């Protein structure tokens with residue numbers, strides 16, 4: 384790494400954040416340590432400017448001015464803009480494995496849920512947004528949110544948090560955070576490294592970034608044995624999936640039944656020479672998919688892909704692995720830090736874990752998937768936003784952010800650690816009673832929309848019950864959101880018909896407020912129901 388001196392940096396015609404000027408130590412390979420500004424009463428670092436980080440920032444800024452007087456609040460985002468997974472690849476070639484792309488986003492990506500149900504409270508998508516929008520609208524929505532709530536002064540783009548270490552014990556201490564800032568401009572592009580201390584760390588680094596790739600026997604032998612005249616064999620995780628045309632006239636196995644696998648099946652299926660979907664027992668392909676289903680893969684031989692039922696395929700060119708992601712936070716883990724132990728075979732559980740632990744599916748022990756309960760640091764020192772899966776993220780992120788904001792403002796708001804730990808253990812026991820292993824289910828809210836909505840309501844009810852915000856007697860998740868979620872599939876079929884008829888503008892005319900979006904969903908659902916009574920269900924493209 385090359386450092387240009389302070390003088391040159393200070394002449395660069397752009398801002399790289401609001402850090403204190405750097406000492407000459409930077410010219411060498413050392414780091415400048417920047418202290419919290421004198422007089423700051425509390426300092427908070429947020430990592431990530433996706434849905435989660437933006438929500439945390441906004442809810443903290445919403446605290447009454449006198450409460451957050453003197454707080455220093457900095458959000459670090461490693462990429463060139465806000466939006467997280469919804470910010471498309473940078474221009475240029477997609478990296479090859481093992482290097483990871485910045486986002487799993489692919490050009491044909493649309494939401495699979497109607498956008499009014501995906502919003503932050505009281506902040507709608509722009510008028511005219513299609514009900515199941517393509518990814519550009521989602522990115523724009525995040526930019527609009529940052530603009531509207533004036534979040535930019537706190538956001539540092541092109542800033543990678545490379546490590547965060549806790550200096551202290553479970554009662555007191557501070558974070559030492561190491562940051563690498565990409566400085567661009569003129570004819571100089573430099574990485575500037577510095578360290579900064581914070582009282583609180585909020586992690587919103589997303590959980591669609593570290594692919595889970597099953598370890599099958601024989602993949603190397605299979606990959607090295609492409610028959611002459613065929614495209615080179617490949618096995619790629621869906622994080623690398625971009626263009627279905629690549630698979631034209633190829634024989635492809637799509638592995639998995641999650642959202643990524645379903646999209647790949649629907650997009651690649653019609654172009655492939657043959658498309659297979661490898662599914663666990665009980666999973667089904669999308670109804671209109673053109674695929675041959677296979678069971679789970681057992682292993683590979685030099686010639687073939689072998690399935691657990693003993694059948695095999697020797698005509699396969701490519702595999703797309705929609706096998707999901709791992710929960711990792713590299714900047715909290717060895718070798719960068721020792722706050723989070725990452726171990727798929729950990730012998731520990733929530734009561735015995737000596738440190739915060741990820742078994743790659745589940746980070747534990749945490750209070751309501753947010754606050755650290757490990758005995759190595761105070762509970763409010765570390766909070767996560769956006770861990771729950773199978774939930775509309777933005778409203779959940781905002782609910783989590785609200786609890787975090789008030790817990791940071793008043794450290795007596797949360798119950799004592801042992802009480803939170805008992806609650807967690809009771810929750811894990813409840814899952815076991817339902818036949819589920821909490822350490823495998825991880826952060827997935829498998830109880831469907833009801834569990835996902837109750838989760839958010841409980842967070843906000845807690846804040847209300849303790850007087851931190853007024854109790855208006857209302858549930859946090861409004862009825863129209865609940866109904867909208869249950870109508871998702873019907874609405875997807877309805878919207879497809881609207882698009883086929885070219886009637887988007889007519890339906891969206893005059894729809895702006897939350898209430899108007901809710902009414903639109905109801906009208907569309909009714910219109911579709913009536914049609915389906917007569918014609919039956921049409922195929923659901925967004926299922």
Ligand SMILES: Cc1cc2nc3c(=O)[nH]c(=O)nc-3n(C[C@H](O)[C@H](O)[C@H](O)COP(=O)(O)OP(=O)(O)OC[C@H]3O[C@@H](n4cnc5c(N)ncnc54)[C@H](O)[C@@H]3O)c2cc1C
Nearest residue numbers: 431433434435460461467468494495544588589591769776
């Ligand atoms: C392909 C795909 C389709 C989806 N479709 C839907 C959908 O239709 N409906 C729905 O409700 N949800 C959908 N989701 C879920 C989606 O992930 C959430 O809606 C939400 O956008 C996640 O936001 P996040 O902030 O938690 O994480 P992310 O969006 O991943 O943001 C995390 C941010 O943290 C930054 N970061 C990470 N590490 C560091 C570091 N060390 N230093 C600095 N910055 C860092 C990253 O660069 C990133 O910008 C989809 C997800 C994917 C991957």
Ligand SMILES: *[C@@H]1O[C@H](CO)[C@@H](O)[C@H](O)[C@H]1NC(C)=O
Nearest residue numbers: 566567568569570571572573
């Ligand atoms: C500096 O970075 C910018 C943005 O990433 C890029 O467009 C530009 O070409 C780079 N300049 C040099 C000299 O590398």
Ligand SMILES: *[C@@H]1O[C@H](CO)[C@@H](O)[C@H](O)[C@H]1NC(C)=O
Nearest residue numbers: 598599600601602681682683
């Ligand atoms: C993989 O193959 C090796 C050697 O052939 C064998 O010893 C091992 O048990 C296999 N592993 C699995 C998971 O099948």
Ligand SMILES: *[C@@H]1O[C@H](CO)[C@@H](O)[C@H](O)[C@H]1NC(C)=O
Nearest residue numbers: 611612613614631632633656
């Ligand atoms: C499709 O691929 C097969 C096998 O590689 C090849 O024989 C055939 O000519 C291809 N067809 C077209 C239309 O490209």
Ligand SMILES: *[C@@H]1O[C@H](CO)[C@@H](O)[C@H](O)[C@H]1NC(C)=O
Nearest residue numbers: 552553554757758759800801
């Ligand atoms: C804090 O750490 C000490 C010493 O490791 C331990 O005895 C104590 O139980 C911990 N307290 C909490 C609340 O975790």
Ligand SMILES: *[C@@H]1O[C@H](CO)[C@@H](O)[C@H](O)[C@H]1NC(C)=O
Nearest residue numbers: 793794795796797849850851
């Ligand atoms: C902090 O929270 C506790 C617990 O709910 C409450 O009793 C106390 O009044 C709160 N303090 C302030 C300053 O709001």
Ligand SMILES: *[C@@H]1O[C@H](CO)[C@@H](O)[C@H](O)[C@H]1NC(C)=O
Nearest residue numbers: 731732733734735807808811
């Ligand atoms: C954790 O493990 C210990 C020891 O194996 C066991 O006694 C305890 O009940 C477990 N707790 C939970 C929450 O599973």
